[in-house]
Amino acid sequence: MSTLLKNAVIVDTTSSYHLQKKDILITDGKLEKIEDFIQEKDHYTMVSLENLHVSCGWFDTSVSLGEPGFEERETLKNGLQVAAKSGFTAIALNANTNPIIDSKSDVEYVIHKAQHSATKLHPIAALTQKSKGIEMAELYDMQQSGAIAFGDYNKPIENDNLMKVALLYAQNFDGLVLSFPKNNAIAGEGIANEGINSTKLGLKGIPALAEHIQISRDLFLLAYTGGKLHIPTISTAKSVALIKEAKQKGLKVTCSVAAHHLVLTDDELHGFDSNFKTNPPLRTQQDVKALQKAVKTGVIDSITSDHNPIDVEDKKVEFSQALDGVIGLETAFGAVNSVLDLSELIPCFTTKPKAIFGIENHTIQENNLADLTLFNPSENTFFTKDDILSTSKNSPFLNKKLKGKVYGVFANHQLILN
Known part of the structure:
Protein backbone atom coordinates (compact mmCIF):
# COMPACT_ATOMS: atom_id res chain seq x y z
CA MET A 1 0.00 0.00 0.00
CA SER A 2 1.22 3.47 -0.89
CA THR A 3 -0.04 6.88 0.22
CA LEU A 4 0.88 10.07 -1.62
CA LEU A 5 0.74 13.40 0.21
CA LYS A 6 0.61 16.22 -2.34
CA ASN A 7 2.08 19.69 -1.83
CA ALA A 8 2.84 19.30 1.86
CA VAL A 9 4.81 21.96 3.74
CA ILE A 10 7.21 20.08 6.00
CA VAL A 11 7.54 21.53 9.51
CA ASP A 12 10.45 19.70 11.11
CA THR A 13 13.56 21.52 12.30
CA THR A 14 15.42 18.19 12.47
CA SER A 15 14.82 17.55 8.75
CA SER A 16 16.73 18.87 5.74
CA TYR A 17 13.31 19.55 4.18
CA HIS A 18 12.19 21.98 6.89
CA LEU A 19 9.66 24.54 5.56
CA GLN A 20 9.88 23.12 2.01
CA LYS A 21 6.76 22.15 0.04
CA LYS A 22 7.11 18.58 -1.20
CA ASP A 23 5.22 15.54 -2.38
CA ILE A 24 5.68 12.68 0.08
CA LEU A 25 5.26 9.03 -0.92
CA ILE A 26 4.70 6.55 1.90
CA THR A 27 5.07 2.85 1.07
CA ASP A 28 4.73 0.04 3.62
CA GLY A 29 4.80 2.53 6.45
CA LYS A 30 8.04 4.22 5.36
CA LEU A 31 8.87 7.53 3.69
CA GLU A 32 9.91 6.17 0.30
CA LYS A 33 10.24 9.46 -1.59
CA ILE A 34 10.24 13.16 -0.73
CA GLU A 35 10.41 15.17 -3.94
CA ASP A 36 9.11 18.35 -5.57
CA PHE A 37 6.73 16.31 -7.71
CA ILE A 38 5.78 12.65 -7.60
CA GLN A 39 3.56 11.23 -10.36
CA GLU A 40 0.40 9.68 -8.98
CA LYS A 41 -0.49 6.09 -9.83
CA ASP A 42 -3.77 4.22 -9.75
CA HIS A 43 -2.91 2.17 -6.65
CA TYR A 44 -1.84 5.21 -4.59
CA THR A 45 -4.09 6.61 -1.87
CA MET A 46 -4.06 10.31 -2.69
CA VAL A 47 -4.09 12.99 0.00
CA SER A 48 -4.49 16.49 -1.41
CA LEU A 49 -5.69 18.98 1.21
CA GLU A 50 -5.84 22.76 1.42
CA ASN A 51 -2.66 24.34 2.84
CA LEU A 52 -1.41 20.94 3.96
CA HIS A 53 1.38 21.02 6.54
CA VAL A 54 3.15 17.93 7.86
CA SER A 55 5.22 17.54 11.00
CA CYS A 56 6.64 14.68 13.00
CA GLY A 358 12.41 8.60 26.03
CA ILE A 359 10.28 8.20 22.92
CA GLU A 360 11.90 8.06 19.51
CA ASN A 361 11.20 10.97 17.17
CA HIS A 362 11.02 9.90 13.54
CA THR A 363 12.48 12.74 11.48
CA ILE A 364 10.92 13.45 8.10
CA GLN A 365 13.64 12.00 5.85
CA GLU A 366 13.53 9.37 3.12
CA ASN A 367 13.61 5.74 4.34
CA ASN A 368 12.49 6.73 7.85
CA LEU A 369 9.36 5.40 9.50
CA ALA A 370 6.29 7.46 8.57
CA ASP A 371 5.01 8.99 11.81
CA LEU A 372 3.28 12.17 10.71
CA THR A 373 0.71 14.73 11.75
CA LEU A 374 -1.26 16.48 8.99
CA PHE A 375 -2.74 19.94 9.60
CA ASN A 376 -3.63 23.37 8.23
CA PRO A 377 -2.21 26.08 10.54
CA SER A 378 -4.11 29.03 9.11
CA GLU A 379 -7.77 28.03 8.90
CA ASN A 380 -9.95 29.66 11.56
CA THR A 381 -12.54 27.38 13.09
CA PHE A 382 -15.41 27.75 15.54
CA PHE A 383 -15.51 24.84 18.00
CA THR A 384 -18.99 23.47 18.64
CA LYS A 385 -20.44 20.40 20.34
CA ASP A 386 -20.60 18.71 16.92
CA ASP A 387 -16.79 18.88 16.75
CA ILE A 388 -16.37 16.87 19.96
CA LEU A 389 -15.20 13.35 19.17
CA SER A 390 -14.79 12.24 22.79
CA THR A 391 -17.51 10.34 24.64
CA SER A 392 -17.53 13.00 27.38
CA LYS A 393 -18.30 16.58 26.37
CA ASN A 394 -16.55 18.65 29.09
CA SER A 395 -14.69 21.10 26.85
CA PRO A 396 -13.79 24.63 27.99
CA PHE A 397 -13.49 25.71 24.34
CA LEU A 398 -17.12 25.21 23.34
CA ASN A 399 -18.30 28.05 21.10
CA LYS A 400 -14.83 29.58 21.00
CA LYS A 401 -12.75 30.54 17.97
CA LEU A 402 -9.66 28.43 17.34
CA LYS A 403 -6.90 28.85 14.78
CA GLY A 404 -5.86 25.92 12.64
CA LYS A 405 -7.37 22.63 11.61
CA VAL A 406 -6.00 19.14 12.20
CA TYR A 407 -6.51 16.79 9.25
CA GLY A 408 -5.27 13.63 10.98
CA VAL A 409 -2.21 11.38 11.09
CA PHE A 410 -0.25 8.74 9.29
CA ALA A 411 1.13 6.38 11.93
CA ASN A 412 1.55 2.66 12.54
CA HIS A 413 0.92 2.01 8.82
CA GLN A 414 -2.48 3.72 9.07
CA LEU A 415 -3.89 6.89 7.52
CA ILE A 416 -6.51 8.43 9.82
CA LEU A 417 -8.30 11.53 8.52
CA ASN A 418 -11.21 13.59 9.83
Whole structure:
Protein backbone atom coordinates (compact mmCIF):
# COMPACT_ATOMS: atom_id res chain seq x y z
CA MET A 1 0.00 0.00 0.00
CA SER A 2 1.22 3.47 -0.89
CA THR A 3 -0.04 6.88 0.22
CA LEU A 4 0.88 10.07 -1.62
CA LEU A 5 0.74 13.40 0.21
CA LYS A 6 0.61 16.22 -2.34
CA ASN A 7 2.08 19.69 -1.83
CA ALA A 8 2.84 19.30 1.86
CA VAL A 9 4.81 21.96 3.74
CA ILE A 10 7.21 20.08 6.00
CA VAL A 11 7.54 21.53 9.51
CA ASP A 12 10.45 19.70 11.11
CA THR A 13 13.56 21.52 12.30
CA THR A 14 15.42 18.19 12.47
CA SER A 15 14.82 17.55 8.75
CA SER A 16 16.73 18.87 5.74
CA TYR A 17 13.31 19.55 4.18
CA HIS A 18 12.19 21.98 6.89
CA LEU A 19 9.66 24.54 5.56
CA GLN A 20 9.88 23.12 2.01
CA LYS A 21 6.76 22.15 0.04
CA LYS A 22 7.11 18.58 -1.20
CA ASP A 23 5.22 15.54 -2.38
CA ILE A 24 5.68 12.68 0.08
CA LEU A 25 5.26 9.03 -0.92
CA ILE A 26 4.70 6.55 1.90
CA THR A 27 5.07 2.85 1.07
CA ASP A 28 4.73 0.04 3.62
CA GLY A 29 4.80 2.53 6.45
CA LYS A 30 8.04 4.22 5.36
CA LEU A 31 8.87 7.53 3.69
CA GLU A 32 9.91 6.17 0.30
CA LYS A 33 10.24 9.46 -1.59
CA ILE A 34 10.24 13.16 -0.73
CA GLU A 35 10.41 15.17 -3.94
CA ASP A 36 9.11 18.35 -5.57
CA PHE A 37 6.73 16.31 -7.71
CA ILE A 38 5.78 12.65 -7.60
CA GLN A 39 3.56 11.23 -10.36
CA GLU A 40 0.40 9.68 -8.98
CA LYS A 41 -0.49 6.09 -9.83
CA ASP A 42 -3.77 4.22 -9.75
CA HIS A 43 -2.91 2.17 -6.65
CA TYR A 44 -1.84 5.21 -4.59
CA THR A 45 -4.09 6.61 -1.87
CA MET A 46 -4.06 10.31 -2.69
CA VAL A 47 -4.09 12.99 0.00
CA SER A 48 -4.49 16.49 -1.41
CA LEU A 49 -5.69 18.98 1.21
CA GLU A 50 -5.84 22.76 1.42
CA ASN A 51 -2.66 24.34 2.84
CA LEU A 52 -1.41 20.94 3.96
CA HIS A 53 1.38 21.02 6.54
CA VAL A 54 3.15 17.93 7.86
CA SER A 55 5.22 17.54 11.00
CA CYS A 56 6.64 14.68 13.00
CA GLY A 57 3.86 12.94 14.90
CA TRP A 58 2.68 14.83 17.98
CA PHE A 59 3.04 13.37 21.47
CA ASP A 60 0.69 14.32 24.32
CA THR A 61 2.27 13.86 27.76
CA SER A 62 -0.95 13.81 29.81
CA VAL A 63 -4.05 11.96 28.62
CA SER A 64 -6.73 10.23 30.69
CA LEU A 65 -9.16 7.87 29.00
CA GLY A 66 -11.12 6.16 31.78
CA GLU A 67 -10.70 2.53 30.77
CA PRO A 68 -10.31 0.35 32.73
CA GLY A 69 -13.03 1.18 35.23
CA PHE A 70 -14.53 4.40 33.87
CA GLU A 71 -15.54 3.32 30.38
CA GLU A 72 -18.58 5.63 30.52
CA ARG A 73 -16.11 8.53 30.34
CA GLU A 74 -14.00 7.14 27.50
CA THR A 75 -12.82 3.77 26.22
CA LEU A 76 -9.27 3.13 25.09
CA LYS A 77 -10.44 2.38 21.54
CA ASN A 78 -12.45 5.59 21.10
CA GLY A 79 -9.94 7.71 23.01
CA LEU A 80 -7.08 6.61 20.78
CA GLN A 81 -9.19 7.33 17.70
CA VAL A 82 -9.90 10.82 19.09
CA ALA A 83 -6.16 11.30 19.68
CA ALA A 84 -5.35 10.30 16.09
CA LYS A 85 -7.95 12.64 14.61
CA SER A 86 -6.59 15.38 16.88
CA GLY A 87 -3.08 14.93 15.45
CA PHE A 88 -1.43 12.83 18.14
CA THR A 89 0.49 9.73 17.07
CA ALA A 90 1.47 8.95 20.66
CA ILE A 91 0.00 9.65 24.07
CA ALA A 92 1.11 9.16 27.66
CA LEU A 93 -1.78 7.53 29.52
CA ASN A 94 -2.37 8.68 33.09
CA ALA A 95 -3.01 6.16 35.83
CA ASN A 96 -6.33 7.58 37.01
CA THR A 97 -8.20 4.40 36.19
CA ASN A 98 -9.97 1.78 38.29
CA PRO A 99 -7.96 -0.19 39.14
CA ILE A 100 -5.08 2.28 39.21
CA ILE A 101 -2.21 1.33 36.88
CA ASP A 102 0.21 0.39 39.66
CA SER A 103 1.45 -3.08 38.69
CA LYS A 104 3.24 -4.86 35.86
CA SER A 105 0.03 -6.58 34.73
CA ASP A 106 -1.88 -3.28 34.64
CA VAL A 107 0.78 -1.73 32.40
CA GLU A 108 0.78 -4.73 30.09
CA TYR A 109 -3.03 -4.72 29.87
CA VAL A 110 -3.39 -1.18 28.52
CA ILE A 111 -0.45 -1.57 26.12
CA HIS A 112 -1.90 -4.81 24.74
CA LYS A 113 -5.37 -3.29 24.38
CA ALA A 114 -3.96 -0.41 22.32
CA GLN A 115 -1.43 -2.24 20.16
CA HIS A 116 -3.32 -2.05 16.85
CA SER A 117 -4.23 1.65 17.07
CA ALA A 118 -2.63 4.28 14.86
CA THR A 119 -1.82 6.27 18.00
CA LYS A 120 0.67 4.54 20.28
CA LEU A 121 -0.11 4.37 23.99
CA HIS A 122 2.63 4.80 26.59
CA PRO A 123 1.51 4.31 30.21
CA ILE A 124 2.54 6.63 33.03
CA ALA A 125 2.31 4.20 35.94
CA ALA A 126 1.35 5.25 39.44
CA LEU A 127 4.26 6.30 41.64
CA THR A 128 2.57 4.93 44.77
CA GLN A 129 0.35 1.92 45.36
CA LYS A 130 -3.23 2.78 44.33
CA SER A 131 -2.00 6.40 44.08
CA LYS A 132 -2.60 6.78 47.80
CA GLY A 133 0.79 8.38 48.46
CA ILE A 134 1.73 5.92 51.21
CA GLU A 135 3.93 3.18 49.72
CA MET A 136 5.95 3.26 46.53
CA ALA A 137 4.74 1.02 43.69
CA GLU A 138 6.96 -1.51 41.89
CA LEU A 139 8.56 1.06 39.60
CA TYR A 140 11.28 -1.09 38.03
CA ASP A 141 8.93 -3.95 37.14
CA MET A 142 6.50 -1.53 35.55
CA GLN A 143 9.23 0.16 33.54
CA GLN A 144 10.35 -3.23 32.25
CA SER A 145 6.76 -3.81 31.10
CA GLY A 146 6.58 -0.50 29.21
CA ALA A 147 5.82 2.32 31.67
CA ILE A 148 7.62 5.49 30.55
CA ALA A 149 7.31 7.46 33.81
CA PHE A 150 5.79 7.36 37.28
CA GLY A 151 3.32 9.77 38.86
CA ASP A 152 0.05 9.90 40.77
CA TYR A 153 -2.20 11.84 38.40
CA ASN A 154 -3.31 15.19 39.85
CA LYS A 155 -2.35 14.00 43.33
CA PRO A 156 0.67 15.51 45.12
CA ILE A 157 3.08 13.31 47.04
CA GLU A 158 2.66 14.78 50.52
CA ASN A 159 5.29 12.59 52.21
CA ASP A 160 8.61 14.38 51.70
CA ASN A 161 10.69 11.28 52.42
CA LEU A 162 8.69 9.17 49.99
CA MET A 163 9.42 11.65 47.20
CA LYS A 164 13.09 11.69 48.19
CA VAL A 165 13.30 7.88 48.10
CA ALA A 166 11.47 7.73 44.76
CA LEU A 167 13.93 10.18 43.17
CA LEU A 168 16.86 8.17 44.53
CA TYR A 169 15.48 4.75 43.59
CA ALA A 170 14.45 5.70 40.04
CA GLN A 171 18.04 6.63 39.21
CA ASN A 172 18.95 2.93 39.26
CA PHE A 173 17.10 2.46 35.96
CA ASP A 174 17.03 6.05 34.65
CA GLY A 175 13.37 6.40 35.62
CA LEU A 176 11.42 9.64 35.30
CA VAL A 177 9.44 10.79 38.35
CA LEU A 178 6.45 13.14 38.07
CA SER A 179 5.27 15.34 40.93
CA PHE A 180 1.97 17.20 40.72
CA PRO A 181 2.49 20.82 41.81
CA LYS A 182 -0.01 21.29 44.61
CA ASN A 183 0.22 21.50 48.38
CA ASN A 184 -3.08 20.17 49.67
CA ALA A 185 -2.72 21.75 53.10
CA ILE A 186 -2.49 25.21 51.54
CA ALA A 187 -5.06 24.53 48.81
CA GLY A 188 -7.56 23.22 51.34
CA GLU A 189 -11.09 23.00 49.96
CA GLY A 190 -10.45 25.64 47.31
CA ILE A 191 -12.09 25.23 43.91
CA ALA A 192 -10.86 28.30 41.98
CA ASN A 193 -7.81 30.52 41.77
CA GLU A 194 -7.63 32.72 44.86
CA GLY A 195 -7.99 36.29 43.67
CA ILE A 196 -10.40 38.99 42.63
CA ASN A 197 -12.71 36.65 40.71
CA SER A 198 -12.99 34.00 43.43
CA THR A 199 -13.81 36.76 45.93
CA LYS A 200 -16.45 38.34 43.68
CA LEU A 201 -18.05 34.97 42.95
CA GLY A 202 -17.90 33.62 46.49
CA LEU A 203 -15.80 30.62 45.49
CA LYS A 204 -13.25 29.15 47.89
CA GLY A 205 -9.82 30.05 46.60
CA ILE A 206 -6.71 27.99 45.89
CA PRO A 207 -3.71 30.26 46.46
CA ALA A 208 -0.96 30.18 43.85
CA LEU A 209 1.23 29.63 46.92
CA ALA A 210 0.00 26.02 47.04
CA GLU A 211 1.73 25.40 43.70
CA HIS A 212 4.87 27.34 44.61
CA ILE A 213 5.48 25.56 47.91
CA GLN A 214 5.19 22.12 46.32
CA ILE A 215 7.49 23.00 43.44
CA SER A 216 10.03 24.53 45.83
CA ARG A 217 10.01 21.39 47.98
CA ASP A 218 10.46 19.13 44.99
CA LEU A 219 13.33 21.21 43.65
CA PHE A 220 15.09 21.11 47.03
CA LEU A 221 14.68 17.31 47.06
CA LEU A 222 15.94 17.03 43.48
CA ALA A 223 19.02 19.09 44.34
CA TYR A 224 19.69 16.67 47.20
CA THR A 225 19.01 13.39 45.39
CA GLY A 226 19.86 14.01 41.75
CA GLY A 227 17.79 12.11 39.22
CA LYS A 228 15.11 13.37 36.84
CA LEU A 229 11.95 15.21 37.77
CA HIS A 230 9.05 16.27 35.55
CA ILE A 231 6.52 18.75 36.90
CA PRO A 232 3.26 18.50 34.93
CA THR A 233 0.82 21.31 34.16
CA ILE A 234 2.31 24.32 35.92
CA SER A 235 0.01 27.33 35.94
CA THR A 236 1.64 30.43 37.46
CA ALA A 237 4.29 33.04 36.70
CA LYS A 238 6.13 32.23 39.94
CA SER A 239 6.30 28.53 39.01
CA VAL A 240 8.02 29.52 35.78
CA ALA A 241 10.57 31.57 37.74
CA LEU A 242 11.28 28.71 40.17
CA ILE A 243 11.85 26.18 37.39
CA LYS A 244 13.92 28.60 35.34
CA GLU A 245 16.24 29.14 38.31
CA ALA A 246 16.52 25.38 38.92
CA LYS A 247 17.43 24.75 35.30
CA GLN A 248 20.10 27.45 35.46
CA LYS A 249 21.57 25.60 38.45
CA GLY A 250 21.83 22.45 36.34
CA LEU A 251 19.03 20.43 37.91
CA LYS A 252 17.41 17.83 35.63
CA VAL A 253 13.92 19.26 35.86
CA THR A 254 11.38 19.60 33.06
CA CYS A 255 7.80 20.81 33.02
CA SER A 256 4.66 21.01 30.94
CA VAL A 257 1.73 23.38 30.61
CA ALA A 258 -1.84 22.51 29.67
CA ALA A 259 -3.17 24.14 26.51
CA HIS A 260 -6.07 25.74 28.38
CA HIS A 261 -3.68 27.45 30.81
CA LEU A 262 -1.98 29.14 27.84
CA VAL A 263 -5.25 30.66 26.64
CA LEU A 264 -7.95 30.89 29.32
CA THR A 265 -8.11 32.86 32.59
CA ASP A 266 -10.30 32.75 35.69
CA ASP A 267 -12.46 35.45 34.10
CA GLU A 268 -14.26 32.49 32.49
CA LEU A 269 -15.72 31.50 35.86
CA HIS A 270 -18.36 34.23 35.91
CA GLY A 271 -20.89 31.90 34.33
CA PHE A 272 -20.23 29.19 36.95
CA ASP A 273 -19.73 26.75 34.05
CA SER A 274 -18.09 23.62 35.48
CA ASN A 275 -16.31 23.03 32.14
CA PHE A 276 -13.88 25.67 33.39
CA LYS A 277 -13.20 23.82 36.65
CA THR A 278 -9.66 22.54 36.24
CA ASN A 279 -6.78 21.29 38.37
CA PRO A 280 -4.67 23.44 38.65
CA PRO A 281 -7.34 26.13 38.41
CA LEU A 282 -7.42 28.71 35.65
CA ARG A 283 -5.23 31.62 36.74
CA THR A 284 -4.84 35.31 35.85
CA GLN A 285 -3.96 37.08 32.62
CA GLN A 286 -0.52 37.84 34.09
CA ASP A 287 0.06 34.12 34.61
CA VAL A 288 -1.11 33.30 31.07
CA LYS A 289 1.33 35.81 29.59
CA ALA A 290 4.18 34.41 31.72
CA LEU A 291 3.38 30.85 30.61
CA GLN A 292 3.32 31.86 26.95
CA LYS A 293 6.69 33.59 27.34
CA ALA A 294 8.09 30.52 29.10
CA VAL A 295 7.17 28.36 26.12
CA LYS A 296 8.86 30.82 23.77
CA THR A 297 12.05 30.97 25.88
CA GLY A 298 12.23 27.21 26.49
CA VAL A 299 11.60 27.20 30.24
CA ILE A 300 8.45 25.16 29.60
CA ASP A 301 9.39 22.02 27.71
CA SER A 302 6.09 20.63 26.51
CA ILE A 303 2.44 21.48 25.92
CA THR A 304 -0.23 18.94 26.83
CA SER A 305 -3.97 18.74 26.32
CA ASP A 306 -4.30 17.35 29.87
CA HIS A 307 -7.29 15.51 28.39
CA ASN A 308 -9.52 14.27 31.21
CA PRO A 309 -13.01 13.17 30.17
CA ILE A 310 -15.68 13.45 32.88
CA ASP A 311 -19.18 12.05 32.41
CA VAL A 312 -22.16 14.39 32.52
CA GLU A 313 -23.36 13.12 35.92
CA ASP A 314 -20.13 14.32 37.53
CA LYS A 315 -19.69 17.50 35.47
CA LYS A 316 -23.08 19.07 34.83
CA VAL A 317 -23.75 19.80 38.49
CA GLU A 318 -23.23 22.72 40.85
CA PHE A 319 -19.74 24.20 40.29
CA SER A 320 -18.50 23.31 43.79
CA GLN A 321 -19.62 19.68 43.38
CA ALA A 322 -18.32 19.09 39.85
CA LEU A 323 -15.20 17.01 39.27
CA ASP A 324 -12.10 18.80 37.98
CA GLY A 325 -10.99 18.18 34.43
CA VAL A 326 -11.53 19.05 30.78
CA ILE A 327 -11.27 17.26 27.47
CA GLY A 328 -8.54 18.80 25.37
CA LEU A 329 -7.30 16.52 22.58
CA GLU A 330 -9.60 18.00 19.90
CA THR A 331 -8.73 21.61 20.78
CA ALA A 332 -5.08 21.49 21.88
CA PHE A 333 -3.60 22.57 18.56
CA GLY A 334 -6.24 25.14 17.66
CA ALA A 335 -5.99 26.75 21.09
CA VAL A 336 -2.22 27.14 21.33
CA ASN A 337 -1.82 27.94 17.63
CA SER A 338 -3.88 31.07 18.32
CA VAL A 339 -1.27 32.42 20.76
CA LEU A 340 2.04 30.86 19.63
CA ASP A 341 3.95 30.57 16.37
CA LEU A 342 4.36 27.17 14.72
CA SER A 343 8.10 27.34 15.36
CA GLU A 344 7.36 27.64 19.09
CA LEU A 345 4.59 25.10 19.54
CA ILE A 346 5.57 22.23 17.23
CA PRO A 347 8.77 21.36 19.19
CA CYS A 348 6.61 21.32 22.37
CA PHE A 349 4.41 18.68 20.70
CA THR A 350 7.27 16.66 19.21
CA THR A 351 11.01 16.69 19.89
CA LYS A 352 11.00 18.17 23.39
CA PRO A 353 8.46 15.92 25.14
CA LYS A 354 9.70 12.84 23.28
CA ALA A 355 13.23 13.50 24.55
CA ILE A 356 11.96 13.86 28.13
CA PHE A 357 9.95 10.63 28.11
CA GLY A 358 12.41 8.60 26.03
CA ILE A 359 10.28 8.20 22.92
CA GLU A 360 11.90 8.06 19.51
CA ASN A 361 11.20 10.97 17.17
CA HIS A 362 11.02 9.90 13.54
CA THR A 363 12.48 12.74 11.48
CA ILE A 364 10.92 13.45 8.10
CA GLN A 365 13.64 12.00 5.85
CA GLU A 366 13.53 9.37 3.12
CA ASN A 367 13.61 5.74 4.34
CA ASN A 368 12.49 6.73 7.85
CA LEU A 369 9.36 5.40 9.50
CA ALA A 370 6.29 7.46 8.57
CA ASP A 371 5.01 8.99 11.81
CA LEU A 372 3.28 12.17 10.71
CA THR A 373 0.71 14.73 11.75
CA LEU A 374 -1.26 16.48 8.99
CA PHE A 375 -2.74 19.94 9.60
CA ASN A 376 -3.63 23.37 8.23
CA PRO A 377 -2.21 26.08 10.54
CA SER A 378 -4.11 29.03 9.11
CA GLU A 379 -7.77 28.03 8.90
CA ASN A 380 -9.95 29.66 11.56
CA THR A 381 -12.54 27.38 13.09
CA PHE A 382 -15.41 27.75 15.54
CA PHE A 383 -15.51 24.84 18.00
CA THR A 384 -18.99 23.47 18.64
CA LYS A 385 -20.44 20.40 20.34
CA ASP A 386 -20.60 18.71 16.92
CA ASP A 387 -16.79 18.88 16.75
CA ILE A 388 -16.37 16.87 19.96
CA LEU A 389 -15.20 13.35 19.17
CA SER A 390 -14.79 12.24 22.79
CA THR A 391 -17.51 10.34 24.64
CA SER A 392 -17.53 13.00 27.38
CA LYS A 393 -18.30 16.58 26.37
CA ASN A 394 -16.55 18.65 29.09
CA SER A 395 -14.69 21.10 26.85
CA PRO A 396 -13.79 24.63 27.99
CA PHE A 397 -13.49 25.71 24.34
CA LEU A 398 -17.12 25.21 23.34
CA ASN A 399 -18.30 28.05 21.10
CA LYS A 400 -14.83 29.58 21.00
CA LYS A 401 -12.75 30.54 17.97
CA LEU A 402 -9.66 28.43 17.34
CA LYS A 403 -6.90 28.85 14.78
CA GLY A 404 -5.86 25.92 12.64
CA LYS A 405 -7.37 22.63 11.61
CA VAL A 406 -6.00 19.14 12.20
CA TYR A 407 -6.51 16.79 9.25
CA GLY A 408 -5.27 13.63 10.98
CA VAL A 409 -2.21 11.38 11.09
CA PHE A 410 -0.25 8.74 9.29
CA ALA A 411 1.13 6.38 11.93
CA ASN A 412 1.55 2.66 12.54
CA HIS A 413 0.92 2.01 8.82
CA GLN A 414 -2.48 3.72 9.07
CA LEU A 415 -3.89 6.89 7.52
CA ILE A 416 -6.51 8.43 9.82
CA LEU A 417 -8.30 11.53 8.52
CA ASN A 418 -11.21 13.59 9.83
